[in-house]
Amino acid sequence: MSAYSMVTSPGPAVHRTPDRRWLRLAIVAGALAWAGSIWALAAAGTYDTVTPAFLPQALAQDLVNLVVAAPTLVVCAILARRGSVRGLLVLLGVLGYTVYNYVIYVFSIPFGPLYPLWTAVLGLSLFAVIGGLRSLPAASIAARFRSERAARVAAWVLLVVAGLFALIWLREDVPALLAGTPQGSSVDLDLPTNPVHTLDYIFFLPSAFLVGTGLLHRRPFAYPATAAFLVFMIFTCVPIVVTPFVQAAIGQTPAWSLLGPIGALALVMLGSVLWLLATVTGKSEPADAATVRLGEGDGVAVEGEDKI
Template sequence: MTTVTSRPASAASMAWAGRASGVWLRLSVTAALLAAAGNIYALSDLEGIYGRETSAFVNQAIAQDAVDLAVVSPAIAVLAFLARRGSLRAYLTWLGAVAFMTYNYVIYTLSVHVGPLFLVWVAVLGLSAFSLIGGLAALDGQAVAARFDRAPRRPAGWLLVIVAALFTMLWLKDIVPATLAGRLPQSVSELALPSSPVHVLDLSFFLPAAFISGALLLRGRPWAYTTAPGLLAFLALTGLPIMVTPFVAQTRGDEPAWAVLPPIVGIVIACLAVLAGLMRPLPRATGTPVKVPVSRTDRRHPPHQDAAA
Protein backbone atom coordinates (compact mmCIF):
# COMPACT_ATOMS: atom_id res chain seq x y z
CA MET A 1 0.00 0.00 0.00
CA THR A 2 1.24 3.46 -0.86
CA THR A 3 1.17 5.84 2.07
CA VAL A 4 0.97 9.59 1.84
CA THR A 5 2.81 11.94 4.16
CA SER A 6 0.34 14.21 5.90
CA ARG A 7 0.58 17.94 5.65
CA PRO A 8 -1.69 20.78 6.64
CA ALA A 9 -5.05 21.18 4.97
CA SER A 10 -4.08 24.73 4.02
CA ALA A 11 -1.22 23.36 1.92
CA ALA A 12 -3.60 20.99 0.15
CA SER A 13 -5.95 23.87 -0.56
CA MET A 14 -3.14 26.01 -1.94
CA ALA A 15 -2.03 23.11 -4.13
CA TRP A 16 -5.03 23.60 -6.35
CA ALA A 17 -6.37 27.04 -5.44
CA GLY A 18 -3.13 28.80 -6.25
CA ARG A 19 -3.02 27.51 -9.80
CA ALA A 20 -6.50 26.33 -10.69
CA SER A 21 -8.90 28.96 -9.42
CA GLY A 22 -9.63 31.52 -12.05
CA VAL A 23 -9.82 30.81 -15.74
CA TRP A 24 -11.07 27.21 -15.64
CA LEU A 25 -13.76 28.00 -13.09
CA ARG A 26 -14.90 31.03 -15.07
CA LEU A 27 -14.96 29.06 -18.32
CA SER A 28 -17.16 26.41 -16.70
CA VAL A 29 -19.62 29.01 -15.43
CA THR A 30 -19.82 30.49 -18.93
CA ALA A 31 -20.52 27.00 -20.26
CA ALA A 32 -23.22 26.50 -17.62
CA LEU A 33 -24.93 29.78 -18.52
CA LEU A 34 -24.90 28.94 -22.23
CA ALA A 35 -26.17 25.44 -21.50
CA ALA A 36 -29.01 26.77 -19.35
CA ALA A 37 -30.06 29.18 -22.10
CA GLY A 38 -30.02 26.31 -24.58
CA ASN A 39 -32.04 24.10 -22.23
CA ILE A 40 -34.73 26.76 -21.89
CA TYR A 41 -34.85 27.26 -25.65
CA ALA A 42 -35.07 23.52 -26.34
CA LEU A 43 -37.78 22.88 -23.75
CA SER A 44 -39.83 25.76 -25.14
CA ASP A 45 -39.50 24.58 -28.77
CA LEU A 46 -39.27 20.78 -28.77
CA GLU A 47 -40.43 20.47 -32.36
CA GLY A 48 -37.89 22.99 -33.62
CA ILE A 49 -34.96 21.34 -31.83
CA TYR A 50 -35.86 17.64 -31.66
CA GLY A 51 -38.52 17.40 -34.36
CA ARG A 52 -36.45 14.99 -36.51
CA GLU A 53 -35.59 12.62 -33.65
CA THR A 54 -37.47 9.50 -32.55
CA SER A 55 -39.97 9.69 -29.70
CA ALA A 56 -37.64 7.68 -27.44
CA PHE A 57 -34.84 10.13 -28.16
CA VAL A 58 -37.07 13.12 -27.43
CA ASN A 59 -38.06 11.64 -24.07
CA GLN A 60 -34.41 11.33 -23.11
CA ALA A 61 -33.59 14.79 -24.43
CA ILE A 62 -36.38 16.42 -22.41
CA ALA A 63 -35.21 14.66 -19.26
CA GLN A 64 -31.62 15.69 -19.95
CA ASP A 65 -32.53 19.33 -20.61
CA ALA A 66 -34.62 19.47 -17.44
CA VAL A 67 -31.85 17.97 -15.26
CA ASP A 68 -29.19 20.18 -16.85
CA LEU A 69 -31.28 23.29 -16.25
CA ALA A 70 -32.49 22.47 -12.73
CA VAL A 71 -29.43 20.70 -11.31
CA VAL A 72 -26.23 20.63 -13.37
CA SER A 73 -25.81 24.26 -14.44
CA PRO A 74 -26.69 25.66 -10.99
CA ALA A 75 -24.38 23.10 -9.37
CA ILE A 76 -21.46 24.14 -11.57
CA ALA A 77 -22.01 27.81 -10.73
CA VAL A 78 -22.29 27.19 -6.98
CA LEU A 79 -19.36 24.75 -6.84
CA ALA A 80 -17.18 27.11 -8.89
CA PHE A 81 -17.99 29.94 -6.48
CA LEU A 82 -17.14 27.80 -3.45
CA ALA A 83 -13.99 26.48 -5.12
CA ARG A 84 -12.86 30.01 -5.92
CA ARG A 85 -13.19 30.79 -2.22
CA GLY A 86 -10.90 27.90 -1.30
CA SER A 87 -13.06 24.79 -0.87
CA LEU A 88 -11.12 21.78 -2.09
CA ARG A 89 -14.16 19.52 -1.70
CA ALA A 90 -16.20 21.86 -3.90
CA TYR A 91 -13.43 21.89 -6.49
CA LEU A 92 -13.19 18.09 -6.72
CA THR A 93 -16.98 17.80 -7.00
CA TRP A 94 -16.99 20.60 -9.59
CA LEU A 95 -14.73 18.44 -11.76
CA GLY A 96 -17.41 15.74 -11.80
CA ALA A 97 -20.15 18.20 -12.77
CA VAL A 98 -18.00 19.63 -15.58
CA ALA A 99 -17.15 16.11 -16.77
CA PHE A 100 -20.88 15.37 -16.88
CA MET A 101 -21.53 18.48 -18.97
CA THR A 102 -18.69 17.57 -21.35
CA TYR A 103 -20.10 14.04 -21.71
CA ASN A 104 -23.62 15.32 -22.38
CA TYR A 105 -22.60 17.82 -25.02
CA VAL A 106 -20.59 15.28 -26.95
CA ILE A 107 -23.91 13.44 -27.23
CA TYR A 108 -25.87 16.60 -28.12
CA THR A 109 -23.44 17.67 -30.84
CA LEU A 110 -23.05 14.23 -32.44
CA SER A 111 -26.56 12.79 -32.06
CA VAL A 112 -29.08 15.58 -32.69
CA HIS A 113 -29.73 16.89 -36.19
CA VAL A 114 -28.09 20.27 -36.81
CA GLY A 115 -30.45 23.05 -35.81
CA PRO A 116 -30.71 26.43 -34.07
CA LEU A 117 -28.78 25.30 -30.99
CA PHE A 118 -25.95 23.45 -32.71
CA LEU A 119 -23.32 26.19 -32.35
CA VAL A 120 -24.39 26.83 -28.76
CA TRP A 121 -23.87 23.14 -27.99
CA VAL A 122 -20.46 23.20 -29.68
CA ALA A 123 -19.48 26.20 -27.55
CA VAL A 124 -20.65 24.49 -24.35
CA LEU A 125 -18.70 21.36 -25.28
CA GLY A 126 -15.51 23.30 -25.95
CA LEU A 127 -15.74 25.43 -22.80
CA SER A 128 -16.55 22.51 -20.52
CA ALA A 129 -13.90 20.24 -22.07
CA PHE A 130 -11.16 22.85 -21.63
CA SER A 131 -12.38 23.53 -18.09
CA LEU A 132 -12.16 19.84 -17.26
CA ILE A 133 -8.73 19.33 -18.78
CA GLY A 134 -7.29 22.50 -17.29
CA GLY A 135 -8.88 21.83 -13.91
CA LEU A 136 -7.40 18.35 -13.71
CA ALA A 137 -3.98 19.48 -14.90
CA ALA A 138 -3.83 22.15 -12.18
CA LEU A 139 -4.18 19.65 -9.34
CA ASP A 140 -1.33 18.53 -7.12
CA GLY A 141 -2.17 14.85 -6.57
CA GLN A 142 0.15 14.42 -3.60
CA ALA A 143 -1.33 17.42 -1.79
CA VAL A 144 -4.91 16.33 -2.44
CA ALA A 145 -4.12 12.80 -1.25
CA ALA A 146 -2.52 14.22 1.90
CA ARG A 147 -5.77 16.03 2.64
CA PHE A 148 -7.92 12.91 2.26
CA ASP A 149 -5.52 10.13 3.27
CA ARG A 150 -7.56 9.35 6.39
CA ALA A 151 -10.92 9.33 4.61
CA PRO A 152 -12.67 5.96 4.05
CA ARG A 153 -11.37 5.19 0.56
CA ARG A 154 -12.35 1.52 0.22
CA PRO A 155 -16.13 2.05 -0.21
CA ALA A 156 -15.44 4.60 -2.97
CA GLY A 157 -12.86 2.37 -4.63
CA TRP A 158 -15.06 -0.71 -4.64
CA LEU A 159 -18.13 1.20 -5.80
CA LEU A 160 -16.27 2.64 -8.79
CA VAL A 161 -14.84 -0.77 -9.73
CA ILE A 162 -18.17 -2.58 -9.37
CA VAL A 163 -20.27 0.01 -11.22
CA ALA A 164 -17.72 0.17 -14.05
CA ALA A 165 -17.72 -3.62 -14.38
CA LEU A 166 -21.52 -3.88 -14.28
CA PHE A 167 -22.11 -1.22 -16.93
CA THR A 168 -19.39 -2.69 -19.14
CA MET A 169 -21.14 -6.07 -19.03
CA LEU A 170 -24.53 -4.41 -19.62
CA TRP A 171 -23.35 -2.55 -22.72
CA LEU A 172 -21.51 -5.59 -24.08
CA LYS A 173 -24.66 -7.68 -23.58
CA ASP A 174 -26.49 -5.18 -25.80
CA ILE A 175 -23.72 -4.85 -28.40
CA VAL A 176 -22.13 -8.27 -28.88
CA PRO A 177 -25.22 -10.44 -29.63
CA ALA A 178 -26.59 -7.77 -31.97
CA THR A 179 -23.36 -7.42 -33.96
CA LEU A 180 -22.97 -11.21 -34.20
CA ALA A 181 -26.53 -11.41 -35.54
CA GLY A 182 -25.87 -8.59 -38.04
CA ARG A 183 -28.35 -6.15 -36.52
CA LEU A 184 -28.23 -2.91 -34.56
CA PRO A 185 -28.33 -3.03 -30.75
CA GLN A 186 -31.76 -2.19 -29.37
CA SER A 187 -30.52 0.98 -27.68
CA VAL A 188 -29.28 2.18 -31.09
CA SER A 189 -32.25 1.20 -33.24
CA GLU A 190 -34.86 2.83 -30.97
CA LEU A 191 -32.99 6.13 -31.29
CA ALA A 192 -32.44 5.79 -35.06
CA LEU A 193 -28.70 6.39 -34.70
CA PRO A 194 -25.82 4.68 -36.55
CA SER A 195 -24.19 3.93 -33.18
CA SER A 196 -24.73 4.80 -29.54
CA PRO A 197 -22.61 7.73 -28.32
CA VAL A 198 -23.23 6.48 -24.78
CA HIS A 199 -21.64 3.13 -25.66
CA VAL A 200 -18.70 4.90 -27.28
CA LEU A 201 -18.06 7.35 -24.44
CA ASP A 202 -18.60 4.80 -21.68
CA LEU A 203 -16.56 1.95 -23.12
CA SER A 204 -13.68 4.08 -24.38
CA PHE A 205 -13.37 6.74 -21.65
CA PHE A 206 -15.64 6.82 -18.64
CA LEU A 207 -15.88 3.18 -17.54
CA PRO A 208 -12.12 2.53 -17.89
CA ALA A 209 -11.45 5.75 -15.98
CA ALA A 210 -13.85 4.73 -13.21
CA PHE A 211 -12.39 1.22 -12.99
CA ILE A 212 -8.78 2.41 -12.94
CA SER A 213 -9.50 5.19 -10.43
CA GLY A 214 -11.32 2.76 -8.16
CA ALA A 215 -8.52 0.20 -8.36
CA LEU A 216 -5.86 2.83 -7.68
CA LEU A 217 -7.88 4.27 -4.82
CA LEU A 218 -8.06 0.83 -3.22
CA ARG A 219 -4.26 0.75 -3.39
CA GLY A 220 -3.96 4.25 -1.92
CA ARG A 221 -2.37 5.83 -4.98
CA PRO A 222 -2.32 9.64 -4.72
CA TRP A 223 -3.78 10.57 -8.11
CA ALA A 224 -6.90 8.49 -7.45
CA TYR A 225 -7.86 10.90 -4.66
CA THR A 226 -8.16 13.68 -7.25
CA THR A 227 -10.36 11.73 -9.70
CA ALA A 228 -12.54 9.52 -7.48
CA PRO A 229 -14.76 12.32 -6.03
CA GLY A 230 -15.48 13.72 -9.48
CA LEU A 231 -16.28 10.27 -10.88
CA LEU A 232 -18.70 9.59 -8.02
CA ALA A 233 -20.39 12.95 -8.66
CA PHE A 234 -20.47 12.15 -12.39
CA LEU A 235 -22.15 8.79 -11.71
CA ALA A 236 -24.76 10.37 -9.47
CA LEU A 237 -25.56 13.06 -12.03
CA THR A 238 -25.72 10.50 -14.84
CA GLY A 239 -28.49 8.68 -13.01
CA LEU A 240 -30.76 11.72 -12.70
CA PRO A 241 -31.95 12.02 -16.34
CA ILE A 242 -32.35 8.24 -16.49
CA MET A 243 -34.67 8.50 -13.48
CA VAL A 244 -36.64 11.36 -15.03
CA THR A 245 -37.07 9.76 -18.49
CA PRO A 246 -39.86 7.27 -17.56
CA PHE A 247 -41.95 10.13 -16.15
CA VAL A 248 -41.42 12.13 -19.34
CA ALA A 249 -42.37 9.10 -21.45
CA GLN A 250 -45.57 8.57 -19.48
CA THR A 251 -46.51 12.25 -19.79
CA ARG A 252 -45.99 12.11 -23.57
CA GLY A 253 -48.05 8.93 -23.95
CA ASP A 254 -45.12 6.53 -24.53
CA GLU A 255 -44.41 3.31 -22.67
CA PRO A 256 -42.31 4.18 -19.60
CA ALA A 257 -39.44 1.90 -18.63
CA TRP A 258 -40.13 1.80 -14.90
CA ALA A 259 -37.82 -1.18 -14.42
CA VAL A 260 -34.74 1.04 -14.69
CA LEU A 261 -35.69 3.11 -11.65
CA PRO A 262 -34.77 0.79 -8.74
CA PRO A 263 -31.19 -0.01 -9.82
CA ILE A 264 -30.47 3.56 -10.94
CA VAL A 265 -31.91 5.06 -7.75
CA GLY A 266 -29.76 2.62 -5.78
CA ILE A 267 -26.61 3.63 -7.67
CA VAL A 268 -27.32 7.36 -7.26
CA ILE A 269 -27.92 7.01 -3.51
CA ALA A 270 -24.82 4.83 -3.10
CA CYS A 271 -22.65 7.32 -5.01
CA LEU A 272 -23.89 10.29 -2.99
CA ALA A 273 -23.44 8.45 0.31
CA VAL A 274 -19.94 7.26 -0.55
CA LEU A 275 -18.97 10.69 -1.88
CA ALA A 276 -20.16 12.31 1.35
CA GLY A 277 -18.14 9.82 3.38
CA LEU A 278 -15.03 10.27 1.27
CA MET A 279 -15.12 14.05 1.53
CA ARG A 280 -16.48 14.65 5.01
CA PRO A 281 -14.56 17.16 7.14
CA LEU A 282 -11.67 15.54 9.00
CA PRO A 283 -9.42 16.84 11.77
CA ARG A 284 -6.53 18.80 10.34
CA ALA A 285 -3.40 16.83 9.69
CA THR A 286 -0.15 17.87 11.30
CA GLY A 287 3.15 18.24 9.58
CA THR A 288 5.56 20.65 8.03
CA PRO A 289 3.98 23.13 5.63
CA VAL A 290 4.94 22.62 2.01
CA LYS A 291 5.54 25.59 -0.25
CA VAL A 292 3.28 25.35 -3.27
CA PRO A 293 3.89 27.40 -6.42
CA VAL A 294 1.14 29.82 -7.38
CA SER A 295 0.50 31.86 -10.47
CA ARG A 296 1.20 35.60 -10.55
CA THR A 297 -2.50 36.31 -10.58
CA ASP A 298 -3.11 34.25 -7.47
CA ARG A 299 -0.13 35.83 -5.70
CA ARG A 300 -1.89 39.16 -6.13
CA HIS A 301 -5.28 37.71 -5.15
CA PRO A 302 -4.72 34.86 -2.67
CA PRO A 303 -7.68 32.46 -2.32
CA HIS A 304 -9.77 32.46 0.81
CA GLN A 305 -9.03 29.67 3.22
CA ASP A 306 -11.73 27.08 3.72
CA ALA A 307 -11.82 25.99 7.33
CA ALA A 308 -12.99 22.51 6.32
CA ALA A 309 -11.07 22.28 3.04
Protein backbone atom coordinates in the same frame (compact mmCIF):
# COMPACT_ATOMS: atom_id res chain seq x y z
CA MET B 1 -3.71 10.69 10.23
CA SER B 2 -5.04 10.82 6.67
CA ALA B 3 -5.60 7.73 4.54
CA TYR B 4 -2.99 8.90 2.08
CA SER B 5 -0.41 10.12 4.60
CA MET B 6 -0.43 6.73 6.33
CA VAL B 7 1.58 5.34 3.43
CA THR B 8 3.49 8.35 2.14
CA SER B 9 4.91 11.52 3.58
CA PRO B 10 3.14 14.68 2.42
CA GLY B 11 6.50 16.18 1.53
CA PRO B 12 7.35 19.86 1.34
CA ALA B 13 4.78 22.60 1.02
CA VAL B 14 3.30 23.02 -2.43
CA HIS B 15 2.92 26.63 -3.49
CA ARG B 16 1.08 27.03 -6.76
CA THR B 17 -0.60 29.87 -8.52
CA PRO B 18 -2.48 28.08 -11.29
CA ASP B 19 -4.27 29.90 -14.03
CA ARG B 20 -7.81 30.38 -12.74
CA ARG B 21 -9.31 31.11 -16.14
CA TRP B 22 -10.61 27.55 -16.27
CA LEU B 23 -12.97 28.42 -13.42
CA ARG B 24 -14.33 31.30 -15.46
CA LEU B 25 -14.80 28.93 -18.39
CA ALA B 26 -16.80 26.62 -16.12
CA ILE B 27 -19.06 29.47 -15.01
CA VAL B 28 -19.71 30.57 -18.59
CA ALA B 29 -20.35 26.96 -19.64
CA GLY B 30 -22.88 26.56 -16.84
CA ALA B 31 -24.67 29.78 -17.76
CA LEU B 32 -24.86 28.83 -21.44
CA ALA B 33 -26.03 25.30 -20.62
CA TRP B 34 -28.78 26.72 -18.41
CA ALA B 35 -29.91 29.13 -21.14
CA GLY B 36 -29.78 26.40 -23.77
CA SER B 37 -31.92 24.08 -21.68
CA ILE B 38 -34.56 26.77 -21.27
CA TRP B 39 -34.53 27.33 -25.02
CA ALA B 40 -34.75 23.62 -25.80
CA LEU B 41 -37.67 23.08 -23.44
CA ALA B 42 -39.57 26.25 -24.35
CA ALA B 43 -39.11 26.40 -28.12
CA ALA B 44 -41.38 24.36 -30.33
CA GLY B 45 -39.77 21.83 -32.62
CA THR B 46 -36.39 21.52 -30.89
CA TYR B 47 -36.48 17.73 -31.06
CA ASP B 48 -38.96 17.19 -33.89
CA THR B 49 -36.42 15.20 -35.90
CA VAL B 50 -35.43 12.70 -33.20
CA THR B 51 -37.11 9.34 -32.72
CA PRO B 52 -39.85 8.73 -30.13
CA ALA B 53 -37.34 6.75 -28.06
CA PHE B 54 -34.82 9.60 -28.14
CA LEU B 55 -37.31 12.39 -27.34
CA PRO B 56 -37.95 11.70 -23.62
CA GLN B 57 -34.25 11.15 -23.04
CA ALA B 58 -33.41 14.53 -24.57
CA LEU B 59 -36.14 16.30 -22.60
CA ALA B 60 -35.05 14.62 -19.36
CA GLN B 61 -31.48 15.69 -20.05
CA ASP B 62 -32.58 19.30 -20.52
CA LEU B 63 -34.60 19.22 -17.30
CA VAL B 64 -31.63 17.90 -15.34
CA ASN B 65 -29.31 20.46 -16.92
CA LEU B 66 -31.73 23.26 -16.08
CA VAL B 67 -32.55 22.30 -12.51
CA VAL B 68 -29.43 20.51 -11.27
CA ALA B 69 -26.33 20.34 -13.47
CA ALA B 70 -25.91 23.92 -14.70
CA PRO B 71 -26.62 25.56 -11.31
CA THR B 72 -24.28 23.10 -9.58
CA LEU B 73 -21.58 23.90 -12.13
CA VAL B 74 -21.77 27.63 -11.45
CA VAL B 75 -22.05 27.33 -7.66
CA CYS B 76 -19.16 24.89 -7.36
CA ALA B 77 -16.96 27.01 -9.63
CA ILE B 78 -17.57 29.95 -7.30
CA LEU B 79 -16.81 27.78 -4.26
CA ALA B 80 -13.63 26.51 -5.90
CA ARG B 81 -12.53 30.09 -6.58
CA ARG B 82 -12.89 30.70 -2.85
CA GLY B 83 -10.68 27.73 -2.04
CA SER B 84 -13.18 24.96 -1.25
CA VAL B 85 -11.71 21.49 -1.77
CA ARG B 86 -15.13 19.87 -1.84
CA GLY B 87 -16.41 22.47 -4.28
CA LEU B 88 -13.43 21.80 -6.53
CA LEU B 89 -13.96 18.03 -6.55
CA VAL B 90 -17.69 18.30 -7.21
CA LEU B 91 -16.97 20.85 -9.94
CA LEU B 92 -14.61 18.48 -11.74
CA GLY B 93 -17.23 15.74 -11.63
CA VAL B 94 -19.97 17.99 -13.01
CA LEU B 95 -17.62 19.30 -15.70
CA GLY B 96 -16.89 15.74 -16.77
CA TYR B 97 -20.61 15.06 -16.92
CA THR B 98 -21.16 18.21 -18.99
CA VAL B 99 -18.50 17.22 -21.51
CA TYR B 100 -19.96 13.71 -21.74
CA ASN B 101 -23.49 15.04 -22.10
CA TYR B 102 -22.72 17.66 -24.74
CA VAL B 103 -20.69 15.27 -26.86
CA ILE B 104 -23.97 13.40 -27.25
CA TYR B 105 -25.88 16.60 -27.98
CA VAL B 106 -23.42 17.74 -30.65
CA PHE B 107 -22.90 14.42 -32.41
CA SER B 108 -26.28 12.73 -32.00
CA ILE B 109 -28.96 15.40 -32.37
CA PRO B 110 -29.59 16.75 -35.89
CA PHE B 111 -28.18 20.16 -36.73
CA GLY B 112 -30.36 23.06 -35.64
CA PRO B 113 -30.42 26.50 -34.00
CA LEU B 114 -29.02 25.19 -30.70
CA TYR B 115 -25.98 23.60 -32.34
CA PRO B 116 -23.70 26.66 -31.86
CA LEU B 117 -24.65 26.95 -28.20
CA TRP B 118 -24.17 23.24 -27.54
CA THR B 119 -20.80 23.37 -29.28
CA ALA B 120 -19.78 26.34 -27.14
CA VAL B 121 -20.76 24.53 -23.93
CA LEU B 122 -18.81 21.46 -25.01
CA GLY B 123 -15.69 23.47 -25.85
CA LEU B 124 -15.80 25.56 -22.68
CA SER B 125 -16.39 22.52 -20.49
CA LEU B 126 -13.65 20.51 -22.16
CA PHE B 127 -11.04 23.23 -21.72
CA ALA B 128 -12.25 23.81 -18.15
CA VAL B 129 -11.69 20.11 -17.39
CA ILE B 130 -8.22 20.26 -18.93
CA GLY B 131 -7.39 23.39 -16.94
CA GLY B 132 -8.75 21.90 -13.74
CA LEU B 133 -6.81 18.66 -14.07
CA ARG B 134 -3.65 20.50 -15.07
CA SER B 135 -3.75 22.68 -11.95
CA LEU B 136 -5.05 20.03 -9.54
CA PRO B 137 -2.70 19.61 -6.54
CA ALA B 138 -3.43 15.89 -6.25
CA ALA B 139 -0.89 15.02 -3.56
CA SER B 140 -1.85 17.84 -1.22
CA ILE B 141 -5.57 17.13 -1.66
CA ALA B 142 -4.99 13.40 -1.12
CA ALA B 143 -3.39 14.19 2.23
CA ARG B 144 -6.64 15.81 3.39
CA PHE B 145 -8.71 12.61 3.18
CA ARG B 146 -8.88 11.31 6.74
CA SER B 147 -10.69 7.97 6.46
CA GLU B 148 -9.09 4.94 4.90
CA ARG B 149 -12.38 3.06 5.23
CA ALA B 150 -14.36 5.72 3.35
CA ALA B 151 -11.72 5.76 0.61
CA ARG B 152 -11.76 1.98 0.18
CA VAL B 153 -15.56 1.86 0.13
CA ALA B 154 -15.62 4.61 -2.50
CA ALA B 155 -13.07 2.72 -4.60
CA TRP B 156 -15.11 -0.48 -4.51
CA VAL B 157 -18.35 1.37 -5.26
CA LEU B 158 -16.70 2.94 -8.29
CA LEU B 159 -15.33 -0.39 -9.52
CA VAL B 160 -18.52 -2.37 -8.94
CA VAL B 161 -20.80 0.20 -10.61
CA ALA B 162 -18.43 0.48 -13.57
CA GLY B 163 -18.38 -3.30 -13.83
CA LEU B 164 -22.17 -3.47 -13.80
CA PHE B 165 -22.46 -0.95 -16.61
CA ALA B 166 -19.81 -2.82 -18.60
CA LEU B 167 -21.84 -6.02 -18.28
CA ILE B 168 -25.06 -4.26 -19.29
CA TRP B 169 -23.52 -2.75 -22.42
CA LEU B 170 -21.72 -5.96 -23.38
CA ARG B 171 -24.93 -7.93 -22.93
CA GLU B 172 -26.41 -5.90 -25.77
CA ASP B 173 -23.35 -5.37 -27.94
CA VAL B 174 -21.73 -8.82 -28.01
CA PRO B 175 -24.83 -10.68 -29.31
CA ALA B 176 -25.33 -7.95 -31.93
CA LEU B 177 -21.72 -8.31 -33.06
CA LEU B 178 -21.99 -12.09 -33.25
CA ALA B 179 -25.27 -11.87 -35.16
CA GLY B 180 -24.00 -9.14 -37.47
CA THR B 181 -26.87 -6.83 -36.57
CA PRO B 182 -26.97 -3.24 -35.24
CA GLN B 183 -27.34 -2.52 -31.54
CA GLY B 184 -31.00 -2.53 -30.60
CA SER B 185 -30.64 0.76 -28.74
CA SER B 186 -28.96 2.46 -31.71
CA VAL B 187 -31.84 1.36 -33.94
CA ASP B 188 -34.32 2.87 -31.47
CA LEU B 189 -32.37 6.14 -31.52
CA ASP B 190 -31.84 6.04 -35.30
CA LEU B 191 -28.09 6.42 -34.83
CA PRO B 192 -25.17 4.43 -36.30
CA THR B 193 -24.09 3.35 -32.80
CA ASN B 194 -25.21 4.05 -29.26
CA PRO B 195 -23.16 7.11 -28.20
CA VAL B 196 -23.39 6.21 -24.51
CA HIS B 197 -21.83 2.80 -25.10
CA THR B 198 -19.11 4.34 -27.25
CA LEU B 199 -18.21 7.03 -24.72
CA ASP B 200 -18.22 4.51 -21.89
CA TYR B 201 -15.94 2.08 -23.73
CA ILE B 202 -13.52 4.89 -24.64
CA PHE B 203 -13.58 7.03 -21.52
CA PHE B 204 -15.74 6.03 -18.58
CA LEU B 205 -14.99 2.33 -18.09
CA PRO B 206 -11.18 2.37 -18.47
CA SER B 207 -10.89 5.59 -16.45
CA ALA B 208 -13.13 4.25 -13.68
CA PHE B 209 -11.10 1.06 -13.36
CA LEU B 210 -7.84 3.02 -13.41
CA VAL B 211 -9.04 5.42 -10.72
CA GLY B 212 -10.68 2.76 -8.55
CA THR B 213 -7.66 0.46 -8.53
CA GLY B 214 -5.43 3.48 -8.02
CA LEU B 215 -7.33 4.40 -4.87
CA LEU B 216 -7.06 0.84 -3.55
CA HIS B 217 -3.30 1.22 -4.00
CA ARG B 218 -3.41 4.70 -2.39
CA ARG B 219 -2.22 6.59 -5.46
CA PRO B 220 -2.44 10.35 -4.80
CA PHE B 221 -4.30 11.18 -8.01
CA ALA B 222 -7.01 8.64 -7.19
CA TYR B 223 -8.31 10.40 -4.07
CA PRO B 224 -9.63 13.53 -5.79
CA ALA B 225 -10.36 11.59 -8.99
CA THR B 226 -12.60 9.06 -7.21
CA ALA B 227 -14.68 11.81 -5.61
CA ALA B 228 -15.06 13.56 -8.96
CA PHE B 229 -15.87 10.30 -10.74
CA LEU B 230 -18.61 9.38 -8.29
CA VAL B 231 -20.16 12.82 -8.77
CA PHE B 232 -19.98 12.31 -12.53
CA MET B 233 -21.68 8.92 -12.26
CA ILE B 234 -24.44 10.22 -9.99
CA PHE B 235 -25.23 12.95 -12.49
CA THR B 236 -25.37 10.46 -15.36
CA CYS B 237 -27.96 8.45 -13.41
CA VAL B 238 -30.29 11.38 -12.74
CA PRO B 239 -31.61 11.81 -16.33
CA ILE B 240 -32.24 8.06 -16.50
CA VAL B 241 -34.38 8.31 -13.37
CA VAL B 242 -36.21 11.37 -14.74
CA THR B 243 -36.90 9.83 -18.17
CA PRO B 244 -39.90 7.65 -17.13
CA PHE B 245 -41.63 10.71 -15.68
CA VAL B 246 -41.06 12.58 -18.94
CA GLN B 247 -42.41 9.61 -20.88
CA ALA B 248 -45.56 9.68 -18.78
CA ALA B 249 -45.90 13.45 -19.24
CA ILE B 250 -45.73 13.25 -23.06
CA GLY B 251 -48.05 10.27 -23.35
CA GLN B 252 -45.54 7.47 -23.83
CA THR B 253 -45.39 4.25 -21.85
CA PRO B 254 -43.10 4.95 -18.88
CA ALA B 255 -40.16 2.63 -18.28
CA TRP B 256 -40.75 2.50 -14.53
CA SER B 257 -38.54 -0.58 -14.26
CA LEU B 258 -35.50 1.69 -14.57
CA LEU B 259 -36.27 3.58 -11.38
CA GLY B 260 -35.43 0.79 -8.95
CA PRO B 261 -31.97 -0.35 -10.10
CA ILE B 262 -30.69 3.02 -11.35
CA GLY B 263 -32.11 4.86 -8.35
CA ALA B 264 -30.51 2.37 -5.99
CA LEU B 265 -27.12 2.72 -7.69
CA ALA B 266 -27.38 6.51 -7.54
CA LEU B 267 -28.20 6.42 -3.82
CA VAL B 268 -25.30 4.08 -3.08
CA MET B 269 -22.90 6.33 -4.97
CA LEU B 270 -24.35 9.43 -3.31
CA GLY B 271 -23.87 7.94 0.14
CA SER B 272 -20.34 6.90 -0.73
CA VAL B 273 -19.24 10.26 -2.11
CA LEU B 274 -20.87 12.18 0.75
CA TRP B 275 -18.99 10.03 3.24
CA LEU B 276 -15.76 10.46 1.30
CA LEU B 277 -16.12 14.24 1.05
CA ALA B 278 -17.06 14.46 4.73
CA THR B 279 -13.61 13.10 5.58
CA VAL B 280 -11.85 15.98 3.81
CA THR B 281 -10.22 18.30 6.33
CA GLY B 282 -8.78 21.75 6.06
CA LYS B 283 -5.14 20.87 6.52
CA SER B 284 -2.86 17.97 5.78
CA GLU B 285 -0.25 16.42 8.06
CA PRO B 286 1.98 18.12 8.96
CA ALA B 287 -0.17 21.23 9.21
CA ASP B 288 1.73 23.20 6.60
CA ALA B 289 2.38 20.34 4.20
CA ALA B 290 0.02 21.62 1.53
CA THR B 291 -0.46 25.29 0.83
CA VAL B 292 -2.04 25.85 -2.56
CA ARG B 293 -3.24 29.00 -4.26
CA LEU B 294 -6.04 29.04 -6.77
CA GLY B 295 -4.88 32.39 -8.06
CA GLU B 296 -4.52 35.95 -6.97
CA GLY B 297 -7.63 37.20 -5.29
CA ASP B 298 -8.80 33.71 -4.35
CA GLY B 299 -6.83 33.68 -1.13
CA VAL B 300 -5.11 30.87 0.69
CA ALA B 301 -6.89 29.06 3.48
CA VAL B 302 -4.90 26.24 5.01
CA GLU B 303 -6.25 26.34 8.53
CA GLY B 304 -9.98 26.41 7.74
CA GLU B 305 -12.13 23.37 7.11
CA ASP B 306 -12.50 22.34 3.46
CA LYS B 307 -10.06 24.92 2.12
CA ILE B 308 -7.21 24.68 -0.31
